[in-house]
Each structure stands twice: as C-alpha cells, then as structure tokens.
Amino acid sequence: MVTSEPHTLQEGIEQAGHRLTYPRQAILDLVAQHPDGFTAEEVCAQLPQVGRATVYRTVKLLLDLGLVCKMTGPDGAPRYTLSVAGHHHHTLCVRCGAAADFQRCTVDLILQTLRAETAGVILGHRMEVYVLCPRCLEQEETTSSGSPT
Amino acid sequence: MVTSEPHTLQEGIEQAGHRLTYPRQAILDLVAQHPDGFTAEEVCAQLPQVGRATVYRTVKLLLDLGLVCKMTGPDGAPRYTLSVAGHHHHTLCVRCGAAADFQRCTVDLILQTLRAETAGVILGHRMEVYVLCPRCLEQEETTSSGSPT
DNA sequence: ACCGTGGTTGATACTCCGTCTCAATAATGC
DNA sequence: GCATTATTGAGACGGAGTATCAACCACGGT
Numbered sequence: 001m002v003t004s005e006p007h008t009l010q011e012g013i014e015q016a017g018h019r020l021t022y023p024r025q026a027i028l029d030l031v032a033q034h035p036d037g038f039t040a041e042e043v044c045a046q047l048p049q050v051g052r053a054t055v056y057r058t059v060k061l062l063l064d065l066g067l068v069c070k071m072t073g074p075d076g077a078p079r080y081t082l083s084v085a086g087h088h089h090h091t092l093c094v095r096c097g098a099a100a101d102f103q104r105c106t107v108d109l110i111l112q113t114l115r116a117e118t119a120g121v122i123l124g125h126r127m128e129v130y131v132l133c134p135r136c137l138e139q140e141e142t143t144s145s146g147s148p149t
Numbered sequence: 150m151v152t153s154e155p156h157t158l159q160e161g162i163e164q165a166g167h168r169l170t171y172p173r174q175a176i177l178d179l180v181a182q183h184p185d186g187f188t189a190e191e192v193c194a195q196l197p198q199v200g201r202a203t204v205y206r207t208v209k210l211l212l213d214l215g216l217v218c219k220m221t222g223p224d225g226a227p228r229y230t231l232s233v234a235g236h237h238h239h240t241l242c243v244r245c246g247a248a249a250d251f252q253r254c255t256v257d258l259i260l261q262t263l264r265a266e267t268a269g270v271i272l273g274h275r276m277e278v279y280v281l282c283p284r285c286l287e288q289e290e291t292t293s294s295g296s297p298t
Numbered sequence: 299a300c301c302g303t304g305g306t307t308g309a310t311a312c313t314c315c316g317t318c319t320c321a322a323t324a325a326t327g328c
Numbered sequence: 329g330c331a332t333t334a335t336t337g338a339g340a341c342g343g344a345g346t347a348t349c350a351a352c353c354a355c356g357g358t
Contacts (some may be wrong), residue, residue: 019306021305021307024306025309050307052309053307053308054306054307054313076315076316
C-alpha cells in the first residue's frame with residue numbers, strides 16, 4: 001500500500017495519483033525553496049501566472065497529503081511549512097515568520113497526564129511556540145539602540 | 150496598581166475605565182451564561198438588537214482585558230471562553246465545542262527544554278487539545294449502532 | 299497521430315471572521 | 329441642563345479560503 005516514501009513534493013503528488021501540471025510544478029518549486037515557511041498569498045504574489053484558486057487548491061492538496069503543515073500565528077495568521085516528519089511541532093518567529101521544528105514530543109507527556117484526567121477521548125492537539133529567531137533578535141538589539149519610533 | 154481582582158466581567162470592564170452600557174451588559178450576561186465557550190456569531194445571533202461590530206468590539210475588549218480567551222478549533226474556527234485563571238490551556242470538544250480547562254501546565258516543561266535548545270527567545274505559546282467530551286462520546290456510541298449517515 | 303475522458307485550471311462570486319468608518323447616540327462630569 | 333467623549337450600529341471593507349463553471353490540457357486507448 002505504501003509505495004515507497006515520497007522524497008519530493010512532486011513524487012508525493014504523483015504517488016497520490018494526481019497530475020503534475022505546470023501550475024503545480026511552479027507552486028511546488030516555489031514552496032520547496034522556502035523550507036522555513038510561506039503563506040498562500042506569498043505564493044500567489046510570486047506566481048501571477050497561476051490563479052489564486054489553484055494556489056489554494058494545491059496548498060490544500062499538499063496539506064491533505066501531509067506534505068506541508070499549517071501553522072497559526074499569534075494573531076491567527078496562517079502559514080505553511082514543509083512537513084519533514086510525520087507529526088511534530090514548530091517554533092514560529094513572530095517577526096519574520098520563519099518556522100523551525102522540534103521533534104522532542106514532550107507534548108505526549110502532557111497528553112498522557114490529560115488522558116488519565118479526561119473523561120472524554122483525546123483526538124488531537126496543536127501546539128505553537130512563538131519565538132523571536134536569532135536573526136530577528138540580533139536585528140532587534142541593533143535597532144533598539146536608535147530612535148524608538 | 151492592581152485595583153483588587155475583578156470578580157465579574159462587569160467589574161472587569163468598569164475597573165478598566167470602560168462604560169457599562171446596555172449592549173455590553175447584554176453581551177456580558179450572555180457570555181457569563183456560557184462558561185464552556187461561545188462564538189462571536191452565536192452572540193450576534195442571540196442578541197439581534199446589538200450590532201455585530203459591537204459584539205466583536207466587546208469580545209475583543211474582554212480579550213484585551215484577559216477576561217476571556219480565544220481558542221482555535223482544529224479547522225481554525227475561533228471560539229471564546231471565560232478565562233478563570235491567568236494562563237491555562239483547554240480541551241475543546243470537536244463535536245459540541247465545549248471547552249474545559251487544564252491548569253497543570255506541563256507545557257512549561259516543554260518550554261524549558263526548548264529554551265535550552267533554541268537560540269532565539271520564546272515569546273509565547275498556544276496549545277489546544279481536541280477531544281470528544283463525555284457527553285458527545287456517549288451520543289456517538291448510541292448513534293453509531295444505527296444507520297450510518 | 300487522433301480522440302475522448304475527466305482531472306485541472308482560472309476568473310469570479312461568495313463565505314466567514316473580523317475590522318474600519320462615520321454619523322448618530324448615550325453616558326458621564328460639571 | 330449641557331458639553332464632552334465613549335460607544336453604538338449599519339454597512340463597507342479586508343484577508344483567508346471555498347464554490348462554481350466553462351475552458352482546457354494531460355493522458356490512455358486505439
């Protein structure tokens with residue numbers, strides 16, 4: 001059933017029985033170039049030849065196939081990243097939007113505790129950690145010495 | 150500076166120097182009756198006399214004052230609950246939307262680990278646990294025996 | 299090489315959640 | 329009672345995403 005793990009987004013799409021059309025190629029290429037995250041509108045802006053609907057459809061497709069995952073910024077802004085492993089969590093830079101993974105799923109520990117306490121059934125979870133990434137942090141420090149707006 | 154903890158939403162609003170107008174009263178009353186969560190649109194629907202903008206404004210106000218907190222469903226649907234303690238997390242029933250708290254912030258444990266690993270600075274986090282609450286679970290079981298669909 | 303099928307596309311309308319605008323209104327201080 | 333100011337509400341607007349639907353083009357079969 002599992003026809004060898006897909007190594008690229010292209011392979012993932014094809015293995016799932018979807019056609020690898022030109023617009024999709026373009027989107028996949030762009031996405032692959034932004035391993036630390038992108039927004040759907042960014043893709044739209046950078047691929048004016050491709051229709052908005054197609055961009056959203058393709059992102060949704062990748063989402064459904066588990067090839068990318070969706071994150072939510074502190075303000076609710078959605079953002080997508082390449083999904084390297086199965087289930088994992090991210091840190092999301094509130095300044096530049098860069099995402100990074102953290103596998104160490106200590107989250108499971110919480111869930112175990114919770115499972116014991118909860119009468120219901122735990123179906124899933126979402127965890128987002130908001131950070132200021134090293135690069136942005138540096139900029140912050142450089143800038144803050146000057147005029148405070 | 151902290152002028153005695155507010156015990157009701159009303160007090161919270163007044164202590165923050167905001168007027169306790171009739172529309173606000175109505176919203177606060179309604180919200181207080183739904184301790185396990187509500188959506189802005191639900192409030193709008195149940196208070197047709199009150200304008201949509203006012204509902205959203207009031208919810209935002211409560212949010213800013215920390216009197217309610219915002220949750221995000223698995224599909225991204227926003228939902229609000231009364232915020233009893235300072236910082237805490239919820240379980241959110243994917244069926245009925247009922248929210249429950251879990252104080253035990255084992256989350257801190259994750260953050261500690263992460264803090265050691267991350268070069269950047271951790272600013273905040275969000276954790277949502279999706280459950281099927283006991284009531285819905287029961288219904289599920291009762292229903293599932295009958296006609297599927 | 300040609301054709302038919304149906305998965306895809308893209309323009310556009312629409313939804314949902316929420317914010318902004320702005321004139322009208324209500325609450326408060328004096 | 330009046331002026332000041334916060335607040336309201338209708339509706340326009342915005343971002344994110346979905347639905348519609350005719351046109352299209354990728355692919356398998358012949």
